[in-house]
Amino acid sequence: MARRSVSAAEPPPAAPRPFWTIARRDTAAGFLFVAPQLAGTLVFMLVPLVLVFWYSLHEWNVLANTFRYTGARNYELLSSDPSLPGVLLASALFSAGLVVLNMSLALLLAVLLNQKLAGIAVFRTLFFSPVVVSLVAWTIVWGFLLQHNGGINGTLRLLGIEGPNWLRTPATAMLSVIVVQVFKNVGLNMVLFLAALQGVPRELYEAARIDGATRWRQFRRITLPLISPTILLTSIITIVGSLQVFAQIAVLTQGGPGVSTTVLVYYLYQQTFQFHRFGYGSTLAILLFAIVALLTLAQWQLRKRFVFHER
Amino acid sequence: MFHCKTFASFRAIAGGLALSLALAAGAAAETRLRMTIWSANEAHLKLFNGIAEGFKKENPDVTVSFESLPFENYTTALTTQIAGGNAPDMAWIFETAAFDFVNSGALLPLTKPLAATPGYNLGELSPAATERWSKEGVLYAYPFSTSPFAVFVNNDLIRKAGAKTPAELIAAGQWTWPQAIATAQAVAQTGKGGLVVRDFNYQAWQYLSSVWNAWGAAPWSADGKRCTLADKPMVDALGFIHDAIFVKKAMPGPGQNVDFFAGDAAMTITQISRASLLPKDKRFDWDLVPLPKGPTGDYAIVGQAGIGVLQSGKNPAAAAAFVAYMTNPENSARLAQFFPSARKSLLNAEVLGKTNALLSPAQLDRVVVAGIATGKVMPAHTDFARLQQMVRAGLDAVWQPKADIPAATRAICAQIAPLLAQ
Numbered sequence: 001m002a003r004r005s006v007s008a009a010e011p012p013p014a015a016p017r018p019f020w021t022i023a024r025r026d027t028a029a030g031f032l033f034v035a036p037q038l039a040g041t042l043v044f045m046l047v048p049l050v051l052v053f054w055y056s057l058h059e060w061n062v063l064a065n066t067f068r069y070t071g072a073r074n075y076e077l078l079s080s081d082p083s084l085p086g087v088l089l090a091s092a093l094f095s096a097g098l099v100v101l102n103m104s105l106a107l108l109l110a111v112l113l114n115q116k117l118a119g120i121a122v123f124r125t126l127f128f129s130p131v132v133v134s135l136v137a138w139t140i141v142w143g144f145l146l147q148h149n150g151g152i153n154g155t156l157r158l159l160g161i162e163g164p165n166w167l168r169t170p171a172t173a174m175l176s177v178i179v180v181q182v183f184k185n186v187g188l189n190m191v192l193f194l195a196a197l198q199g200v201p202r203e204l205y206e207a208a209r210i211d212g213a214t215r216w217r218q219f220r221r222i223t224l225p226l227i228s229p230t231i232l233l234t235s236i237i238t239i240v241g242s243l244q245v246f247a248q249i250a251v252l253t254q255g256g257p258g259v260s261t262t263v264l265v266y267y268l269y270q271q272t273f274q275f276h277r278f279g280y281g282s283t284l285a286i287l288l289f290a291i292v293a294l295l296t297l298a299q300w301q302l303r304k305r306f307v308f309h310e311r
Numbered sequence: 312m313f314h315c316k317t318f319a320s321f322r323a324i325a326g327g328l329a330l331s332l333a334l335a336a337g338a339a340a341e342t343r344l345r346m347t348i349w350s351a352n353e354a355h356l357k358l359f360n361g362i363a364e365g366f367k368k369e370n371p372d373v374t375v376s377f378e379s380l381p382f383e384n385y386t387t388a389l390t391t392q393i394a395g396g397n398a399p400d401m402a403w404i405f406e407t408a409a410f411d412f413v414n415s416g417a418l419l420p421l422t423k424p425l426a427a428t429p430g431y432n433l434g435e436l437s438p439a440a441t442e443r444w445s446k447e448g449v450l451y452a453y454p455f456s457t458s459p460f461a462v463f464v465n466n467d468l469i470r471k472a473g474a475k476t477p478a479e480l481i482a483a484g485q486w487t488w489p490q491a492i493a494t495a496q497a498v499a500q501t502g503k504g505g506l507v508v509r510d511f512n513y514q515a516w517q518y519l520s521s522v523w524n525a526w527g528a529a530p531w532s533a534d535g536k537r538c539t540l541a542d543k544p545m546v547d548a549l550g551f552i553h554d555a556i557f558v559k560k561a562m563p564g565p566g567q568n569v570d571f572f573a574g575d576a577a578m579t580i581t582q583i584s585r586a587s588l589l590p591k592d593k594r595f596d597w598d599l600v601p602l603p604k605g606p607t608g609d610y611a612i613v614g615q616a617g618i619g620v621l622q623s624g625k626n627p628a629a630a631a632a633f634v635a636y637m638t639n640p641e642n643s644a645r646l647a648q649f650f651p652s653a654r655k656s657l658l659n660a661e662v663l664g665k666t667n668a669l670l671s672p673a674q675l676d677r678v679v680v681a682g683i684a685t686g687k688v689m690p691a692h693t694d695f696a697r698l699q700q701m702v703r704a705g706l707d708a709v710w711q712p713k714a715d716i717p718a719a720t721r722a723i724c725a726q727i728a729p730l731l732a733q
Contacts, residue, residue, distance in 0.1 A: 062394040063415035065623055148566035168513070168565040168710065254514060255700075257707035273387045275697045276411075278394060 049289070055282035062276050074283040083259065083267070090174070091263040095242040097178040102238050103231070105182060106189030111219075113190070114197045124194070128187035135184065139251040142180045143167070146252070167253055170260040177248050177261055185241070189234045196230035197223065228307045236299050240292055264288050342629050344375045346401040346618075347389055351379035354587065355649060362645070366636045373629055386696070393417070393623060400624035401634060404452055406615035407517060409443045410693040418451040419620040424631040425450065431639055432654075440653030443688055444617045452617030453638045456650030458582040459682025460521040460612045462491070462506075462603070463589075466596040468577045472497040477578070477600045488525055488551065491603040495561035495577050504569030504576030505561035509585065513565045516706050517689050517699065521580045521612045523548035524687060525605020530702060535692050536731055538724035540702070541717065547606075549709055549716050557712045565710045582614050583679060584649050586669045599674045601682065611686035616650070651679055658683060694730060701727050 020028075056075070059068045078084065113124050130138060145151040146166040153163035166176045200223060208218045224231075246265045249255060255262035255270070262270075268288065272281025348359070356377060363375035378399065380388040386408045392398055404412050412418055426433045436454070444452040466476045474497040480486040495505030511518040520529070526548035530540050539545060555561045563569045563576075571579035572588040574595050580602065589597060602611065618638065620630040636642065643652040648667055652658070660676040667675060692698050705723030709716055 060394075061415065062390050063411060063417040065393075065417070146566075147568065148564060149568075150566075165564070165566050168707075256514075256704060257710075258704050262704075270700060273391055274700065275694070276390055 052282045052285050055279055056286050058279045060278040062278060070279065074280050077280060078283050078287065083262075086259050087262050087264055087267045090259070090261060091243060093174055094178060094245060094261075094263050095239055097174070098181055098242040098245075099235065099238050101178060101182045102186055102189060103234060106186050106234070107193050109186065109190045110193035110197055111223075114194055124191075127190055130184050131187040133184070135247050136251060138184055139180060139248050142176075143252050146176050146180075168257050170257050173253050173257055173261050177245075177252055180252065181242075181245060181248055185238075189238065192230050192234055193227065196227035200226045229303075232299065232303050232307050236296055239295055239299070243288065243292055243295075264291075342373045342626050344373060344400040344626060344630055344633055345378055346375065346403070346633075347378050347380050347385075347392070347399045348403050349380055349382045349385040352587070352649075358645060358649070362637050362642050363633075365642075366633055369636070370629075370632070373633070375633055393621065398621045398623040400626055400630035401618060401620050403455075404617045404619050406443060406617070406689050407691045407695045407699070409452065409615075409617060410691055411695065412619060413444060413446050413451045414693055417619075417622060419622050419627045419631055420449045420451060421453060421620065421631060421634065422448075422450045424628075425453070425635050425638075428632075428635040428639065431635060432656075435655045436653050437655060439688075440615070440683075443615065443691065444619075452619035453634060454615050454653045455618050455638055455643075455646060456584075456614075456616040457653045457683050458584055458614050458616075458651050459679060459686050460580055460582055460602060460614065461678040461682065462600050463571060463579050463581065463585070464598040464600060465571065465574065465577055466598055468498050468501070468503050468574075468595075469494055472501050472503075472577070474498065476598070477603075478598055481600060486600070487604045488522075491578070492551075492555045492559060492561045495555070496559045498577035499560050504563055504567075504571070505559075505578070506555070507563055507569050507571050507576045507579040509571070509579050509581035513707075513710055514703055515699075516703055517691075518580075519552065520687075520690055521602060522552060524610050524612050525602065525607065526551070527605075527607040530690050530698075531692060531727075531731055538728055538731055540727075541720040541724045544607075546717055546720060549720065553709060553714060553716060556710070583651070583667075583670065586667075587649075589669065599670060599678055601678050609685075611682040613683060613686035613688050615688050651683060653683070692731070694733075698727055698730060701730070 057069060057071060059070045059073070060066070109127055113120060113127070147153075148165040148168065152166065156163040164172050166172045204222050204226075205218055208222060213221065243263075244265055245263055246269065249261055249263060249266045250269070253261040255266050264284065265288065268281050268284040271277045271284060346359075348355075350356070356379070359377050363377070366375060367373060385403075386405060389399070389402055422433070425431055433450075440454045440457050441450055444450055444454055462477065464477050466478075469476050472494075474494045475483075475485075477486055477491070477494070480490055480494075491506065499505035508518050508521060523529075523545060526544040528539070528542070528545035528548045530545075531538055552562070556564050569576045572585070572590060574590065574593060583599065586599070601609075618634055620627050620634055624630055638646075640654060640656065643654050644657055644662065644665075646652065647657055647663060651663070657663070658680055660672040660680060663675045663679060664670075664672050670679070702723055705719060705726060708714060708719040708722070
């Protein structure tokens with residue numbers, strides 16, 4: 001085996017490498033920057049999530065001050081709860097109605113407002129303004145308008161039409177709640193669509209026009225594919241938001257008439273805070289979490305089929 | 312020089328710390344009690360704070376504060392405080408939630424501390440008033456307000472509609488439910504509201520007991536085990552109310568808001584404490600009369616509120632002492648101006664008249680005194696919030712123009728029967 005030659009004069013030993021190298025400093029700085037966000041997520045999301053799961057395995061009687069481990073009993077109750085199918089149906093109806101109406105209206109408004117016309121900014125501001133209005137104030141005002149002798153029926157009466165009792169008839173109560181929510185938040189999706197529309201290269205439309213494509217064909221073949229990432233984003237935001245609806249139901253219908261507008265979050269609130277069933281309420285929260293997680297996952301998987309740059 | 316300054320700073324800090332510790336020790340010796348209430352009325356708070364000041368004079372180390380929670384979500388907010396480990400020392404409790412609080416063991420037994428208070432005279436509370444707040448002979452909350460429901464009347468609107476006023480009908484012996492609705496209908500035809508059951512709002516159906524008790528109807532049997540919503544008295548009573556709403560238009564329909572105290576309705580059924588809402592500027596000729604006679608004769612319905620001491624509060628013993636002070640005969644007389652007392656010695660028009668400037672002796676006698684003496688307390692049950700919600704959802708089928716009342720009430724009974732049987 002060849003031996004390495006050793007010089008007569010040993011080189012001085014290398015100075016110990018400092019611990020705080022540039023790379024380590026950068027890493028530490030990065031962690032420090034995200035630390036407040038991580039701490040917030042840990043304290044306000046992950047810890048409560050674990051606690052809610054823990055509570056869901058217990059029967060917690062607040063008044064009697066008892067907290068008894070019951071294993072999977074609350075989950076058994078969930079599977080046999082006769083009210084739950086109706087509640088899930090109401091949630092599905094609300095979500096479906098909201099997503100379809102909100103996204104189509106937002107896209108329509110974005111296309112209409114994506115013009116270079118004088119005063120177009122006024123219209124954009126007008127449609128966006130409800131987003132910054134307090135949700136409860138917005139809902140209370142709509143509650144007055146939707147009363148049987150309220151503003152909407154008063155206007156209809158001027159036209160010779162006898163309007164329905166919007167919030168007290170099962171057929172119209174859900175529709176009313178959806179419409180109130182659509183008008184509240186359509187501006188947000190509209191702005192996102194508007195930004196996406198303005199990012200579509202003009203030359204693609206010019207080329208399509210030269211090839212003789214109609215406006216509708218241009219919209220289907222150019223606009224929709226190129227704004228598909230935004231459609232995915234807005235659909236996730238809207239669906240997740242729709243499953244969390246509470247204030248509108250609490251203010252406008254309190255879950256009625258009957259149980260026609262008792263959506264999952266409102267049902268959870270009733271069980272937990274009104275009926276003092278904190279354990280069962282936590283089980284419903286876990287169900288809601290699972291539904292939101294599944295829907296988000298499904299949408300994320302679908303992006304490969306619908307989002308142009310994922311294909 | 313530097314060392315001197317540093318030393319002086321240390322001394323200042325040490326002195327500050329010592330003072331803080333001394334103050335903290337002083338603060339620790341003071342007992343702070345908190346009572347949750349559902350009123351934010353200025354006059355009510357002034358009265359309570361006055362009582363708390365009186366208690367502090369006798370107990371300088373105890374300070375009592377009152378926390379107003381919104382009326383609509385009061386019980387929800389209270390139980391959330393308890394769940395969060397921040398239970399108040401004392402709480403007002405609705406009569407509808409009484410069974411839940413009394414039966415759960417959440418409240419401190421009060422019989423001994425109240426009976427042991429000199430001059431308290433616990434024996435003068437009528438058993439009818441304490442029934443809902445007791446379990447196995449032990450009182451768990453003091454019924455500080457026993458307030459009968461009555462009919463406030465706007466005589467101006469009724470005369471304008473050409474109808475007889477309730478006082479005239481009473482004098483003629485004709486103050487019955489059909490007559491009351493006929494009067495309300497006459498006023499409604501002029502464009503104003505007819506008769507409003509205040510706080511019902513097609514949600515809090517328990518307030519309708521001020522009407523359906525006239526038929527001898529109740530949502531469940533006296534022992535709470537059987538649903539009686541589908542029984543004949545209730546179906547008849549609901550039929551009468553439905554007819555008044557949808558056919559005669561004598562009562563505001565679902566989704567219609569009419570405020571009697573704004574001068575927009577002929578009559579409203581509510582408790583006498585609402586007299587404070589009568590307008591000070593746009594006054595009208597008003598009256599207060601007993602509930603109309605029904606098919607089962609005269610009747611009265613009473614709303615109650617109790618004060619309980621929470622076992623999970625920090626100072627239950629001191630809280631019980633304050634409840635004893637707040638509800639002693641002298642303070643009960645003061646409270647009676649807003650909250651009619653269950654003490655027999657205070658139940659006469661003369662005593663009530665001293666603190667009820669708005670009501671005449673005749674009104675106090677025929678509505679308050681007679682109402683408390685003969686009235687039934689509003690319906691309640693263990694797990695009332697769940698039952699309330701189930702019945703509310705079921706009754707929505709009744710509040711439709713073409714309702715099938717027997718079918719709707721049978722459906723409600725089928726739903727709540729398992730809960731009642733528990």
